[in-house]
Amino acid sequence: MDLLWQTAVNATYAASYMALIAVGLVMIFGVMGVINFAHGELYMVGAYCVVFLYAQENFPFLLAVAAGLVFVGIVGIVMERTMFRPLRDNPLGGLIASIGFLLILQTLVVFGFGRRMGHVPPSTHGKIEFFGAVLTYQRLFVIVAAILLLAALWAFLRRSKFGRALRACAQDTEAASLQGISMNQTARIAMFIGAGLAGVAGALTAPLVSPTPYIGHSIIVTAFIIIIVGGVGSLEGAVIAAVLYAFVHTFVTTFFDGVIANIVGLALMLSVLVVRPTGLFGARERA
Amino acid sequence: MPEPVGAMPATGTGGSIGRIAWRLRPVFLFAALAALPYLLSYSQQEIAVLLVINVLLVSSYRLLTLTGEWSLGHVVIMGVGAYASALLAKQAGVPVPLSMLLGGCMAAAVAALLSFPLFRMKGFYFLIGSFAAGEIIRLIWKRFTDPFGGPKGLKRIEPFPDIETGFLSIDFYEPVNYYFLALVVVSASLFVLYRIERSRIGLTFHAIHWQDRLAESVGVDTFRYRTLAFVIASFFAGIAGGLYAHYIGAVNPTRFSVDQMVYVLVWAIVGGTATFHGPILGVVVLTVINEIVLRALGLDTARPLIYGAILILSVLYLPNGLESLGPRLRALWQRRRGGSAAAGSEPA
Numbered sequence: 239m240d241l242l243w244q245t246a247v248n249a250t251y252a253a254s255y256m257a258l259i260a261v262g263l264v265m266i267f268g269v270m271g272v273i274n275f276a277h278g279e280l281y282m283v284g285a286y287c288v289v290f291l292y293a294q295e296n297f298p299f300l301l302a303v304a305a306g307l308v309f310v311g312i313v314g315i316v317m318e319r320t321m322f323r324p325l326r327d328n329p330l331g332g333l334i335a336s337i338g339f340l341l342i343l344q345t346l347v348v349f350g351f352g353r354r355m356g357h358v359p360p361s362t363h364g365k366i367e368f369f370g371a372v373l374t375y376q377r378l379f380v381i382v383a384a385i386l387l388l389a390a391l392w393a394f395l396r397r398s399k400f401g402r403a404l405r406a407c408a409q410d411t412e413a414a415s416l417q418g419i420s421m422n423q424t425a426r427i428a429m430f431i432g433a434g435l436a437g438v439a440g441a442l443t444a445p446l447v448s449p450t451p452y453i454g455h456s457i458i459v460t461a462f463i464i465i466i467v468g469g470v471g472s473l474e475g476a477v478i479a480a481v482l483y484a485f486v487h488t489f490v491t492t493f494f495d496g497v498i499a500n501i502v503g504l505a506l507m508l509s510v511l512v513v514r515p516t517g518l519f520g521a522r523e524r525a
Numbered sequence: 526m527p528e529p530v531g532a533m534p535a536t537g538t539g540g541s542i543g544r545i546a547w548r549l550r551p552v553f554l555f556a557a558l559a560a561l562p563y564l565l566s567y568s569q570q571e572i573a574v575l576l577v578i579n580v581l582l583v584s585s586y587r588l589l590t591l592t593g594e595w596s597l598g599h600v601v602i603m604g605v606g607a608y609a610s611a612l613l614a615k616q617a618g619v620p621v622p623l624s625m626l627l628g629g630c631m632a633a634a635v636a637a638l639l640s641f642p643l644f645r646m647k648g649f650y651f652l653i654g655s656f657a658a659g660e661i662i663r664l665i666w667k668r669f670t671d672p673f674g675g676p677k678g679l680k681r682i683e684p685f686p687d688i689e690t691g692f693l694s695i696d697f698y699e700p701v702n703y704y705f706l707a708l709v710v711v712s713a714s715l716f717v718l719y720r721i722e723r724s725r726i727g728l729t730f731h732a733i734h735w736q737d738r739l740a741e742s743v744g745v746d747t748f749r750y751r752t753l754a755f756v757i758a759s760f761f762a763g764i765a766g767g768l769y770a771h772y773i774g775a776v777n778p779t780r781f782s783v784d785q786m787v788y789v790l791v792w793a794i795v796g797g798t799a800t801f802h803g804p805i806l807g808v809v810v811l812t813v814i815n816e817i818v819l820r821a822l823g824l825d826t827a828r829p830l831i832y833g834a835i836l837i838l839s840v841l842y843l844p845n846g847l848e849s850l851g852p853r854l855r856a857l858w859q860r861r862r863g864g865s866a867a868a869g870s871e872p873a
């Protein structure tokens with residue numbers, strides 16, 4: 239029973255950072271129609287922001303996390319300006335260019351920090367226990383931060399003018415630009431938020447995962463599974479699918495092993511693709 | 526360096542000697558390819574072997590892209606051929622040339638099986654689906670130590686058997702000899718691939734790419750033709766895998782990871798997939814750049830960065846690949862010459 243509780247707690251933690259990553263990916267896809275293959279590397283760069291600022295330069299952890307969000311967001315804007323904007327009519331081209339960008343980010347991090355695992359000391363040592371399950375503050379912090387950030391994003395999208403413009407672009411780009419919404423401006427904001435969310439997820443989890451320059455691969459696989467299961471255009475779907483996938487993956491990992499869990503996740507995604515390509519929660523398909 | 530056919534200048538208008546030379550270009554090409562290994566150092570010969578194998582890999586990939594679908598699982602399919610051939614030779618004692626052929630058949634069979642889920646999707650869904658399917662296969666290799674050897678893979682795979690007759694003895698441990706073996710196998714495969722593309726089937730692939738609805742309306746079963754392209758491409762990828770496994774003598778799941786797939790994508794895209802020789806041009810040019818320029822300059826660790834930059838730049842500025850560079854430059858030159866001539870005769 240304790241193990242069950244503990245696994246559920248672990249799954250909640252996994253769900254929170256996976257949701258951040260997947261929502262970021264969906265943001266980018268929703269507005270620009272491009273699948274960003276470099277999303278895992280954006281997570282990795284966010285983690286290395288913490289490695290550099292917090293572990294090496296001894297800045298406060300929170301500051302390093304915030305810097306991770308902003309820095310990776312700016313990397314996102316650079317990607318938008320240099321690749322996705324010129325390739326707007328060519329979604330496959332955008333995807334392939336993002337594969338190129340992924341290689342560049344990986345190599346730059348290898349140059350800066352080496353191939354070895356970066357070590358990040360925990361920022362707090364406390365933990366809470368309930369029903370026999372242990373939740374460290376470090377993990378609790380990720381969960382709380384994810385909930386706050388996603389709530390903030392939700393409010394931003396629903397309430398602010400930018401948010402409405404963003405949703406309009408995601409629904410129908412042409413109609414939105416006819417209403418005087420600047421596509422470039424909207425794409426820039428979407429890219430900043432989408433990349434920033436991946437970056438902040440990396441920054442928050444850096445003390446828990448020991449980042450390497452190649453960590454992005456497993457992240458992007460996870461993110462793909464989640465957005466396919468949730469339906470590629472749907473932010474709510476991504477959150478629900480993140481929770482679902484995190485629970486399935488964590489439980490299978492605990493009770494079988496990690497590789498089996500990955501196979502189960504991929505098989506889940508493949509079967510969703512076959513049975514219902516719009517995802518379990520996605521209403522409509524975006525070309 | 527092997528001269529790709531398309532890179533030869535069209536000297537046809539330059540006089541009868543030029544015309545004869547142009548006609549005889551396959552002869553020159555084969556002469557160059559035959560002379561090539563003797564001009565290279567031992568380690569460069571080894572690279573030449575891999576290059577020949579990669580030519581088959583990327584050319585078979587192009588056959589799949591003819592129908593308009595881009596797979597991210599092609600390297601894993603190559604791995605299926607490699608694993609199957611290695612296991613057949615190691616555990617079932619199948620003679621190596623036959624095991625390679627069976628490896629290709631195995632890759633084709635896996636592709637046929639995968640086509641049922643995968644070809645219910647199109648475009649980017651197919652891309653992601655093929656990625657997922659490939660990862661599943663790779664994880665199965667990783668997870669099941671018996672018979673796949675787990676993360677360490679298979680080692681000490683039977684080499685290609687030496688040929689020992691009274692007056693002829695060929696030891697395929699020597700890269701030069703394996704180079705010629707691979708060259709023969711790959712040339713034959715490329716010939717078949719070329720004939721397929723020029724046949725009615727190949728034309729149908731093109732039709733499905735550009736006008737799938739129209740093709741369906743005249744009675745083409747697009748599912749079956751997509752599957753056919755996938756199966757044929759996978760067969761040749763499997764052959765490439767077999768050539769690889771029995772040359773290197775070891776295979777492991779990492780060797781067939783998506784990182785390797787990225788290189789295939791780069792070769793195909795940088796070369797350009799509109800023509801048969803485009804991807805071959807891509808793999809040859811990039812391998813030469815890689816081996817000569819990067820290794821000589823000691824920029825080995827920067828390789829992914831440079832590949833990434835090349836990939837982005839070619840998607841942005843050379844969307845039809847290197848193959849389009851020649852005609853484009855020629856057009857530019859002619860326009861400039863024509864323009865200056867026009868400007869000289871009638872100032873406008």
